[in-house]
Amino acid sequence: MAEKEKKYDRQLRLWGDHGQRDLENASVCLINVTATGTETLKNLILPGIGSFTIVDGGRISGQDAGNNFFLDPEKIGEYKSKVAMELLQELNPDVKGEYVEEDVSQLLERTPQFFTGFSVVISGSLTLTVLKKLAALLWPHKVPLVVCLSYGFLGYIRIAVEEHAVIESHPDNAHEDLRLDDPIEDFVKFCDSIDLESLDKKDHSHTPYLIILFKYLQTWKNDHNGQVPNTWKEKKQFKAAILAGVRKNAEGVPEDEENYDEAAKHVNTAFVPNKIPPELKAILDDHKCLNITDSSSNFWILANGLRQFVQNEGCGFLPLRGSLPDMTSDSERYVKLQNIYQAKAAHDMQIVSNYVSQACSSLGCGNGRVSERDLKRFCRNAHFLRVLRTRSLEEEYKQPSKAVIDEFTSDSNSDALWYVLWRAVEMFYTTHGKYPGIEDEELEMDVSRMKSFVKDLMKSWGIPGAIEAVSDDSLQEICRCGAAEIHSVAAYMGGVAAQECIKLITGQYVPVSGAYIYNGLKSTSLTLAV
């Protein structure tokens, strides 16, 4: 086994070799060296991101070296970008590091195209003017922006990306795709070839529960006008009918038949119809799915093929996933079942593949565009596809989202409060050129200044009364911390931000849709579609 495979073994088990390849082909840019920023980079460099670039025109102060593992106090006065790059690169020889000793605002002015070549741009807190300018530059180039900062015991991450498609969302508790409501032809044949009554004791107790369920379901449907057991009472009766089928020994005592127990246990979940989830429906009805062009991404071309399958051959169903959960069974019948499911999945996939090929050739974009492997992954994960679209920063700062207003006004304990306060801090900084509570002498004054900024913000949001929800305690706390970046809070945010970047880069797992707020005072957090 290759050295690299050994080194990355523990993560390859999560995102696979293809996820690792995506990571190794990616380049990220960090704007401004903060503890939160370097911690984020650390967690991208360790798993082997292709390259990173640090942009910062500032020099190391004593305070900077105090909370940052990657700024050497012996180099106080030197450029932050250079020192941080060197100490970070040391973490992984596979990763290439670069630095630019220039202020982001100058670089934005001089060579804006510098930023648009990265896979993801990560930034700490910037002045609002620079932040908006950066965001406006990246948005049309479809480069995701991840704003990430720590402020006292609070942390804030904002992801801005026009569109992000996820094929492998890796859901935790996915229900199995067994199709008992619309059984596969070969499965029905296989079930019909088995007569439970005539099986010997061993075969009877090793008949897969899927077969047992199906057989009892046929009987039930015959007695119930073709309906499956629906109500709680019906399901209870159905379970009892299954358990009555357990073999009994000479004394009339039921044998221990685990397969029958499994069948009874799955009554509640096995007949859930394989409907298309609303989120997927929205994807299939998306204008990008309906109107593919030669500049459409592979995701939308595949989605278009999927849609055609569902509408035609699928009769409203998705392609079969093809996987089977483990169950009590002899090897032979289990493998036979598995082959039936896999063959049907391959058959369905071929149809999707044909639609995709047709689409590609009619668009003139070549058949080789979508690989067999991508197609397989897409069909297998069809049920779990996700498309994420956040609002742009421009929209966010123009008008608050409904989600923000609802969350903030409906729950006085919500951590949405800290989002509101962060926005007021930005206003404070824009006006005063410094953060509230930086100086001891102005602490009290800053609290009342902050209050008036919150008032202004609430007024501009059209909810002036909501100022009541902002307690004096919270204003006090936001000023008390004086923009301190506590290392352990920065490390928390750096962990979260790095994983969000990995999601954006690999297209696996689902990123936060908008903002994430961490409240280290209570160890709680909130995601908010800002």
Added chain:
Amino acid sequence: MEVDQPNEQSDASKWSGRWNHIKKVLERPSPFAHPDFEASSEILEFMQENCKLLVIGAGGLGCELLKDLTLNGFRHIHVIDMDIIDLSNLNRQFLFRQSDINKPKANVAAEFINKRVKGAQVVPHFCKIQDYDSAFYKQFHIVVCGLDSIIARRWINGMLISLLEYDDDGNLDQSSIIPLVDGGTEGFKGNARVILPGMTACIDCTLDLYPPQVTFPMCTVAHTPRQPEHCIEYVRMFGWEKEKPFGDIPIDGDNPEHITWICHAACKRADEYGIQGVTYRLTQGVIKRIIPAVASTNAVIAAACSTEIFKLATSCALPLNNYMVFNDVDGVYTYTFEAEKNDTCIACSQKPRNLTFAPKTLLRELIDHLCEDSTLQMKRPGITTTINGKNHTLYMKSIPSIEEATRPNLSKSLADLGLTDGQELIVADVTTPNAIVFRLKITESETKS
């Protein structure tokens, strides 16, 4: 940039502005602080001069903890780990480099931190936690665990509970409490919790939060394999013993030749049954029971634990009460709740637990109960008792000669062993540093307690 010139000797650990960040929260009052909090510069002094922390584990969480704690202002930290560095650690255990492979984790981690964070005095211990007794553990103000072993967690939990002191009226002496902060991760999931031994839910109070270990039924592995894992388990359980491919030695999950051999043998078995999916990676995963791990989750959980330690040591904010779970598979999700103290907890309730059995129950069944009950989950319990004023070992697995001598007792009933109602059973196990007393209730009814 200005750098403070210390008056007498030059001290590399002092420079202007170094602690500016944390001083903001330590030297100013806050409405969210603990009621006892008094903002002052003495708090940082306490952290640097007096406060002593113990970090258990120098792996994925441990490396992060050492960095977070020293940059948060702590200096005196001991770290224990019995492991050496492996190539597969380097994707997340950021204090280790290629050239450190096969060196002790605790030593390399301590050395790195002491070099990078000026003034840090991390003391490494390359050993097991069981190698030290209460005299060692007593010296710390706070203990933090970054472990993957539940047994080790329970052991240190039991140790800190044994250090609690009560007055004659049974009131807990608050100064004897050593808080335990515990973190754990698996893939993209993790948890962080704060335990005040004797006051809040301890590790044993919430044993049911740990999922049972996945095991494959013997008959499936031997006779009806269906999954690639079943084929690999078969080779591990039977093939290796039978064929002794490398002589009479146990399987070494880190030896590529061993894994390759098992993988081939498992492939052969899989082919016979038409099973697909045996790969080298899967084989190693099954043999070593590998838990996937990434840098980011370790960073998050260690940071959450470090923030709690910072709060506990300084009172500048209220500590977590008392459990947080984290999962960033779909968005980022956390859930914070108060795990409840269990009034009958074997570790911290101070009450002997009753065990109710019928007289004809076999000793083996009693031992099975100790291992299988979800609130006990013992591993290799050894049982002694007093009969007619004499100590008797009923069964002990850990010492081979005693095991052999007491093995016949396993098939004897409680009555035949002379055990009576109200009898005290002293049970020792790897999950606890001190033996646990159970009171036996003998009744004719069948129900177990």
